[in-house]
Amino acid sequence: MSTDDGKRTPSRRGLLRGTAAGAAVAAVGAGGSARAASGTGQDRAAAGSRQVRVAILLYDGFTALDAVGPYEMLCRVPDTRVTMVAREAGPVRTDTGELSLLAERAMRDVHRAEVLLVPGGGQRGTEAMMRDTEAHDWIRRIHRRSVWTTSVCTGSLIIGAAGLLRGLPATTYWASRPYLKDVGAVYTPGRFVETGKIITAAGVSAGMDMGLHLVSRLTDEKVARAMQLAVEYDPDPPYDTGSPEKADAATQALALKLLADAAR
Numbered sequence: 001m002s003t004d005d006g007k008r009t010p011s012r013r014g015l016l017r018g019t020a021a022g023a024a025v026a027a028v029g030a031g032g033s034a035r036a037a038s039g040t041g042q043d044r045a046a047a048g049s050r051q052v053r054v055a056i057l058l059y060d061g062f063t064a065l066d067a068v069g070p071y072e073m074l075c076r077v078p079d080t081r082v083t084m085v086a087r088e089a090g091p092v093r094t095d096t097g098e099l100s101l102l103a104e105r106a107m108r109d110v111h112r113a114e115v116l117l118v119p120g121g122g123q124r125g126t127e128a129m130m131r132d133t134e135a136h137d138w139i140r141r142i143h144r145r146s147v148w149t150t151s152v153c154t155g156s157l158i159i160g161a162a163g164l165l166r167g168l169p170a171t172t173y174w175a176s177r178p179y180l181k182d183v184g185a186v187y188t189p190g191r192f193v194e195t196g197k198i199i200t201a202a203g204v205s206a207g208m209d210m211g212l213h214l215v216s217r218l219t220d221e222k223v224a225r226a227m228q229l230a231v232e233y234d235p236d237p238p239y240d241t242g243s244p245e246k247a248d249a250a251t252q253a254l255a256l257k258l259l260a261d262a263a264r
Contacts, residue, residue, distance in 0.1 A: 050079055051079050051080065051081055052077070052079060052080045052081070052114045052115065052147075052218055053080075053081055053083065053112065053113045053114050053115070054074050054080060054081065054082040054083065054113060054114070054115040054116075054117065055083055055085045055110055055113035055115070055116050055117070055142065056070070056071060056082065056083070056084050056085065056117045056119065057085050057086070057107075057116070057117070057118050057119070057135070057138075057139070058084050058085065058086040058092040058101055058103050058119070059086060059087070059092065059121065059125055059128070059129050059132075059135070060092060060093050060125055060128070061093065061094070061095045061121040061122050061124045061125020061126070061128065061263075062092070062094055062095065062119045062120070062121040062125055063094060063095050063119060063120050063121050063122065063152075063153060063204060064094045064095075064096075064099055064101070065204050065205065065207065065208075066119030066120045066121070066152040066153050066155065066204055066207050067084070067101065067117070067119040067152075067207075068101070069152070069204075069205065069207040069208040069211060070117055070150075070152065070207045070208065070210060070211030070214070071211075072208070072211070072231055073208060073211030073212050073214065073215055073227060073231065073233075074115070074211055074214060074215065074218075076227065076230065077215055077218055077219060077223070077227070078219070078223075080218065083104050083105055083110070083113075084101055084102060084103045084104050084105075085103055085104070085105050085106070085107055085110050086103035086106065086107065087106065087107055087134075087135070088103070088106050089103050089104060089105055089106050089109075090102065090103060091103075093264075094121075095121050095122030095124070095125055095262070095263055095264070096262050096263065096264055097263075097264025098264070107134075107135070107138045108138075110138075110142070111141070111142075112142065112145055113142050113146060114146060114147045114148070115146065115147060115148045115149075115150065115214065115218075116139065116142045116143060116146050116148070116149045116150065117150045117151070117152070117155075118139065118150070118151045118152070118155035118158050118159050119151070119152045119153065119155050119207070120151070120152055120153025120154030120155040120156075120157075120158075120172070120173060120203070120204070121153075121154060121155075122259065122263040123260075123263065124263060126154040126157055126158065126176075129158045129161070130157055130158055130161040130183075131161075135158075135162075136161060136162035136163070139158075139159060139162040139164070140162055140163065140164070143159075143162075143164060146197065147197060148197055148198075148199060148214060148217065149164065149197060149198050149199075150198070150199045150200070150201070150210060150214065151172075151199075151200045151201065152201045152203075152204070152206065152207035152210065153172060153173045153176075153201065153202070153203045153204050153206070153207070154172055154173050154176050155172075155200075155201075156170050156171065156172040156180065156183075156185065156200040156201075157172060157176060157179055157180070157182075157183055159198075159200075160180065160182075160183025160184065160185050161183050163184075164198060165180070165183055165184055165185035165198070165200075166183075166184035166185070167184060167185075167186070168184075168185055168186065168195045168196075168198065169185070169186045169187075169188035169193055169195050170185040170186065170187065170188060170193055170195070170198075170200040171187065171188055171189065171190055171191075171192065171193045171200050171201065171202045171206075172187075172200065172202065172203070173202065173203035173204070174202065174203055174243060174244045175244075175252075175256060190202065191206045191209045191210070192206060192209055192210040192213060194213075199213070199214070205235075205242075208233060212224055212227065212228055212233065215227050
């Protein structure tokens with residue numbers, strides 16, 4: 001791209017290539033060493049195909065970052081295809097009702113995925129999905145042949161309602177921890193909890209941590225480290241109230257009120 005004075009203005013791609021961050025992006029996206037490294041991963045071999053298929057299940061009332069956070073980590077993994085899935089293809093509203101994501105495919109048209117990810121949602125969306133037997137049937141079908149079945153936030157209550165967590169350690173959103181026992185799971189602290197091929201993440205932003213962990217499982221630690229830099233995931237929040245153990249009762253109550261007031 002050139003300006004009127006004849007000088008070239010670097011494109012975004014050119015800027016990235018000229019920086020260390022760009023080098024990381026190029027390393028992850030290139031077909032050479034990164035792909036060769038990922039080809040040695042046991043999980044990719046177990047998937048039985050060159051391309052790993054990731055299905056993220058959307059539903060009315062899901063939480064945006066629960067889906068988009070892991071998506072940002074996984075969508076750039078070599079030989080990986082991430083697809084948004086819902087009851088019907090088309091836009092799906094988040095829990096605030098002010099944002100929609102586009103589901104590319106309907107559940108009935110997706111018969112297999114190496115990675116299944118179920119995001120959490122607001123109370124309305126989560127409770128509806130916990131009663132949705134058709135969605136549960138689909139989750140169980142995908143789970144039977146998946147390499148990894150995962151959830152973020154209250155998504156663990158949804159896969160638990162589908163019968164996947166009976167007797168297993170799991171985590172969820174901090175205010176929903178008591179409900180894990182209702183789906184037969186055993187609450188276990190952690191940003192994410194891995195048991196066999198099931199990984200459950202804690203609330204909302206924890207899905208990014210789990211997503212990065214999944215990158216290492218699908219490829220290797222070298223690619224995962226590069227991916228962390230590629231998306232510049234370097235949390236340094238201005239406050240230290242990101243878990244109930246660090247927040248007083250008034251802060252916890254206000255947090256839940258903010259969520260409830262934003263729900264649609």
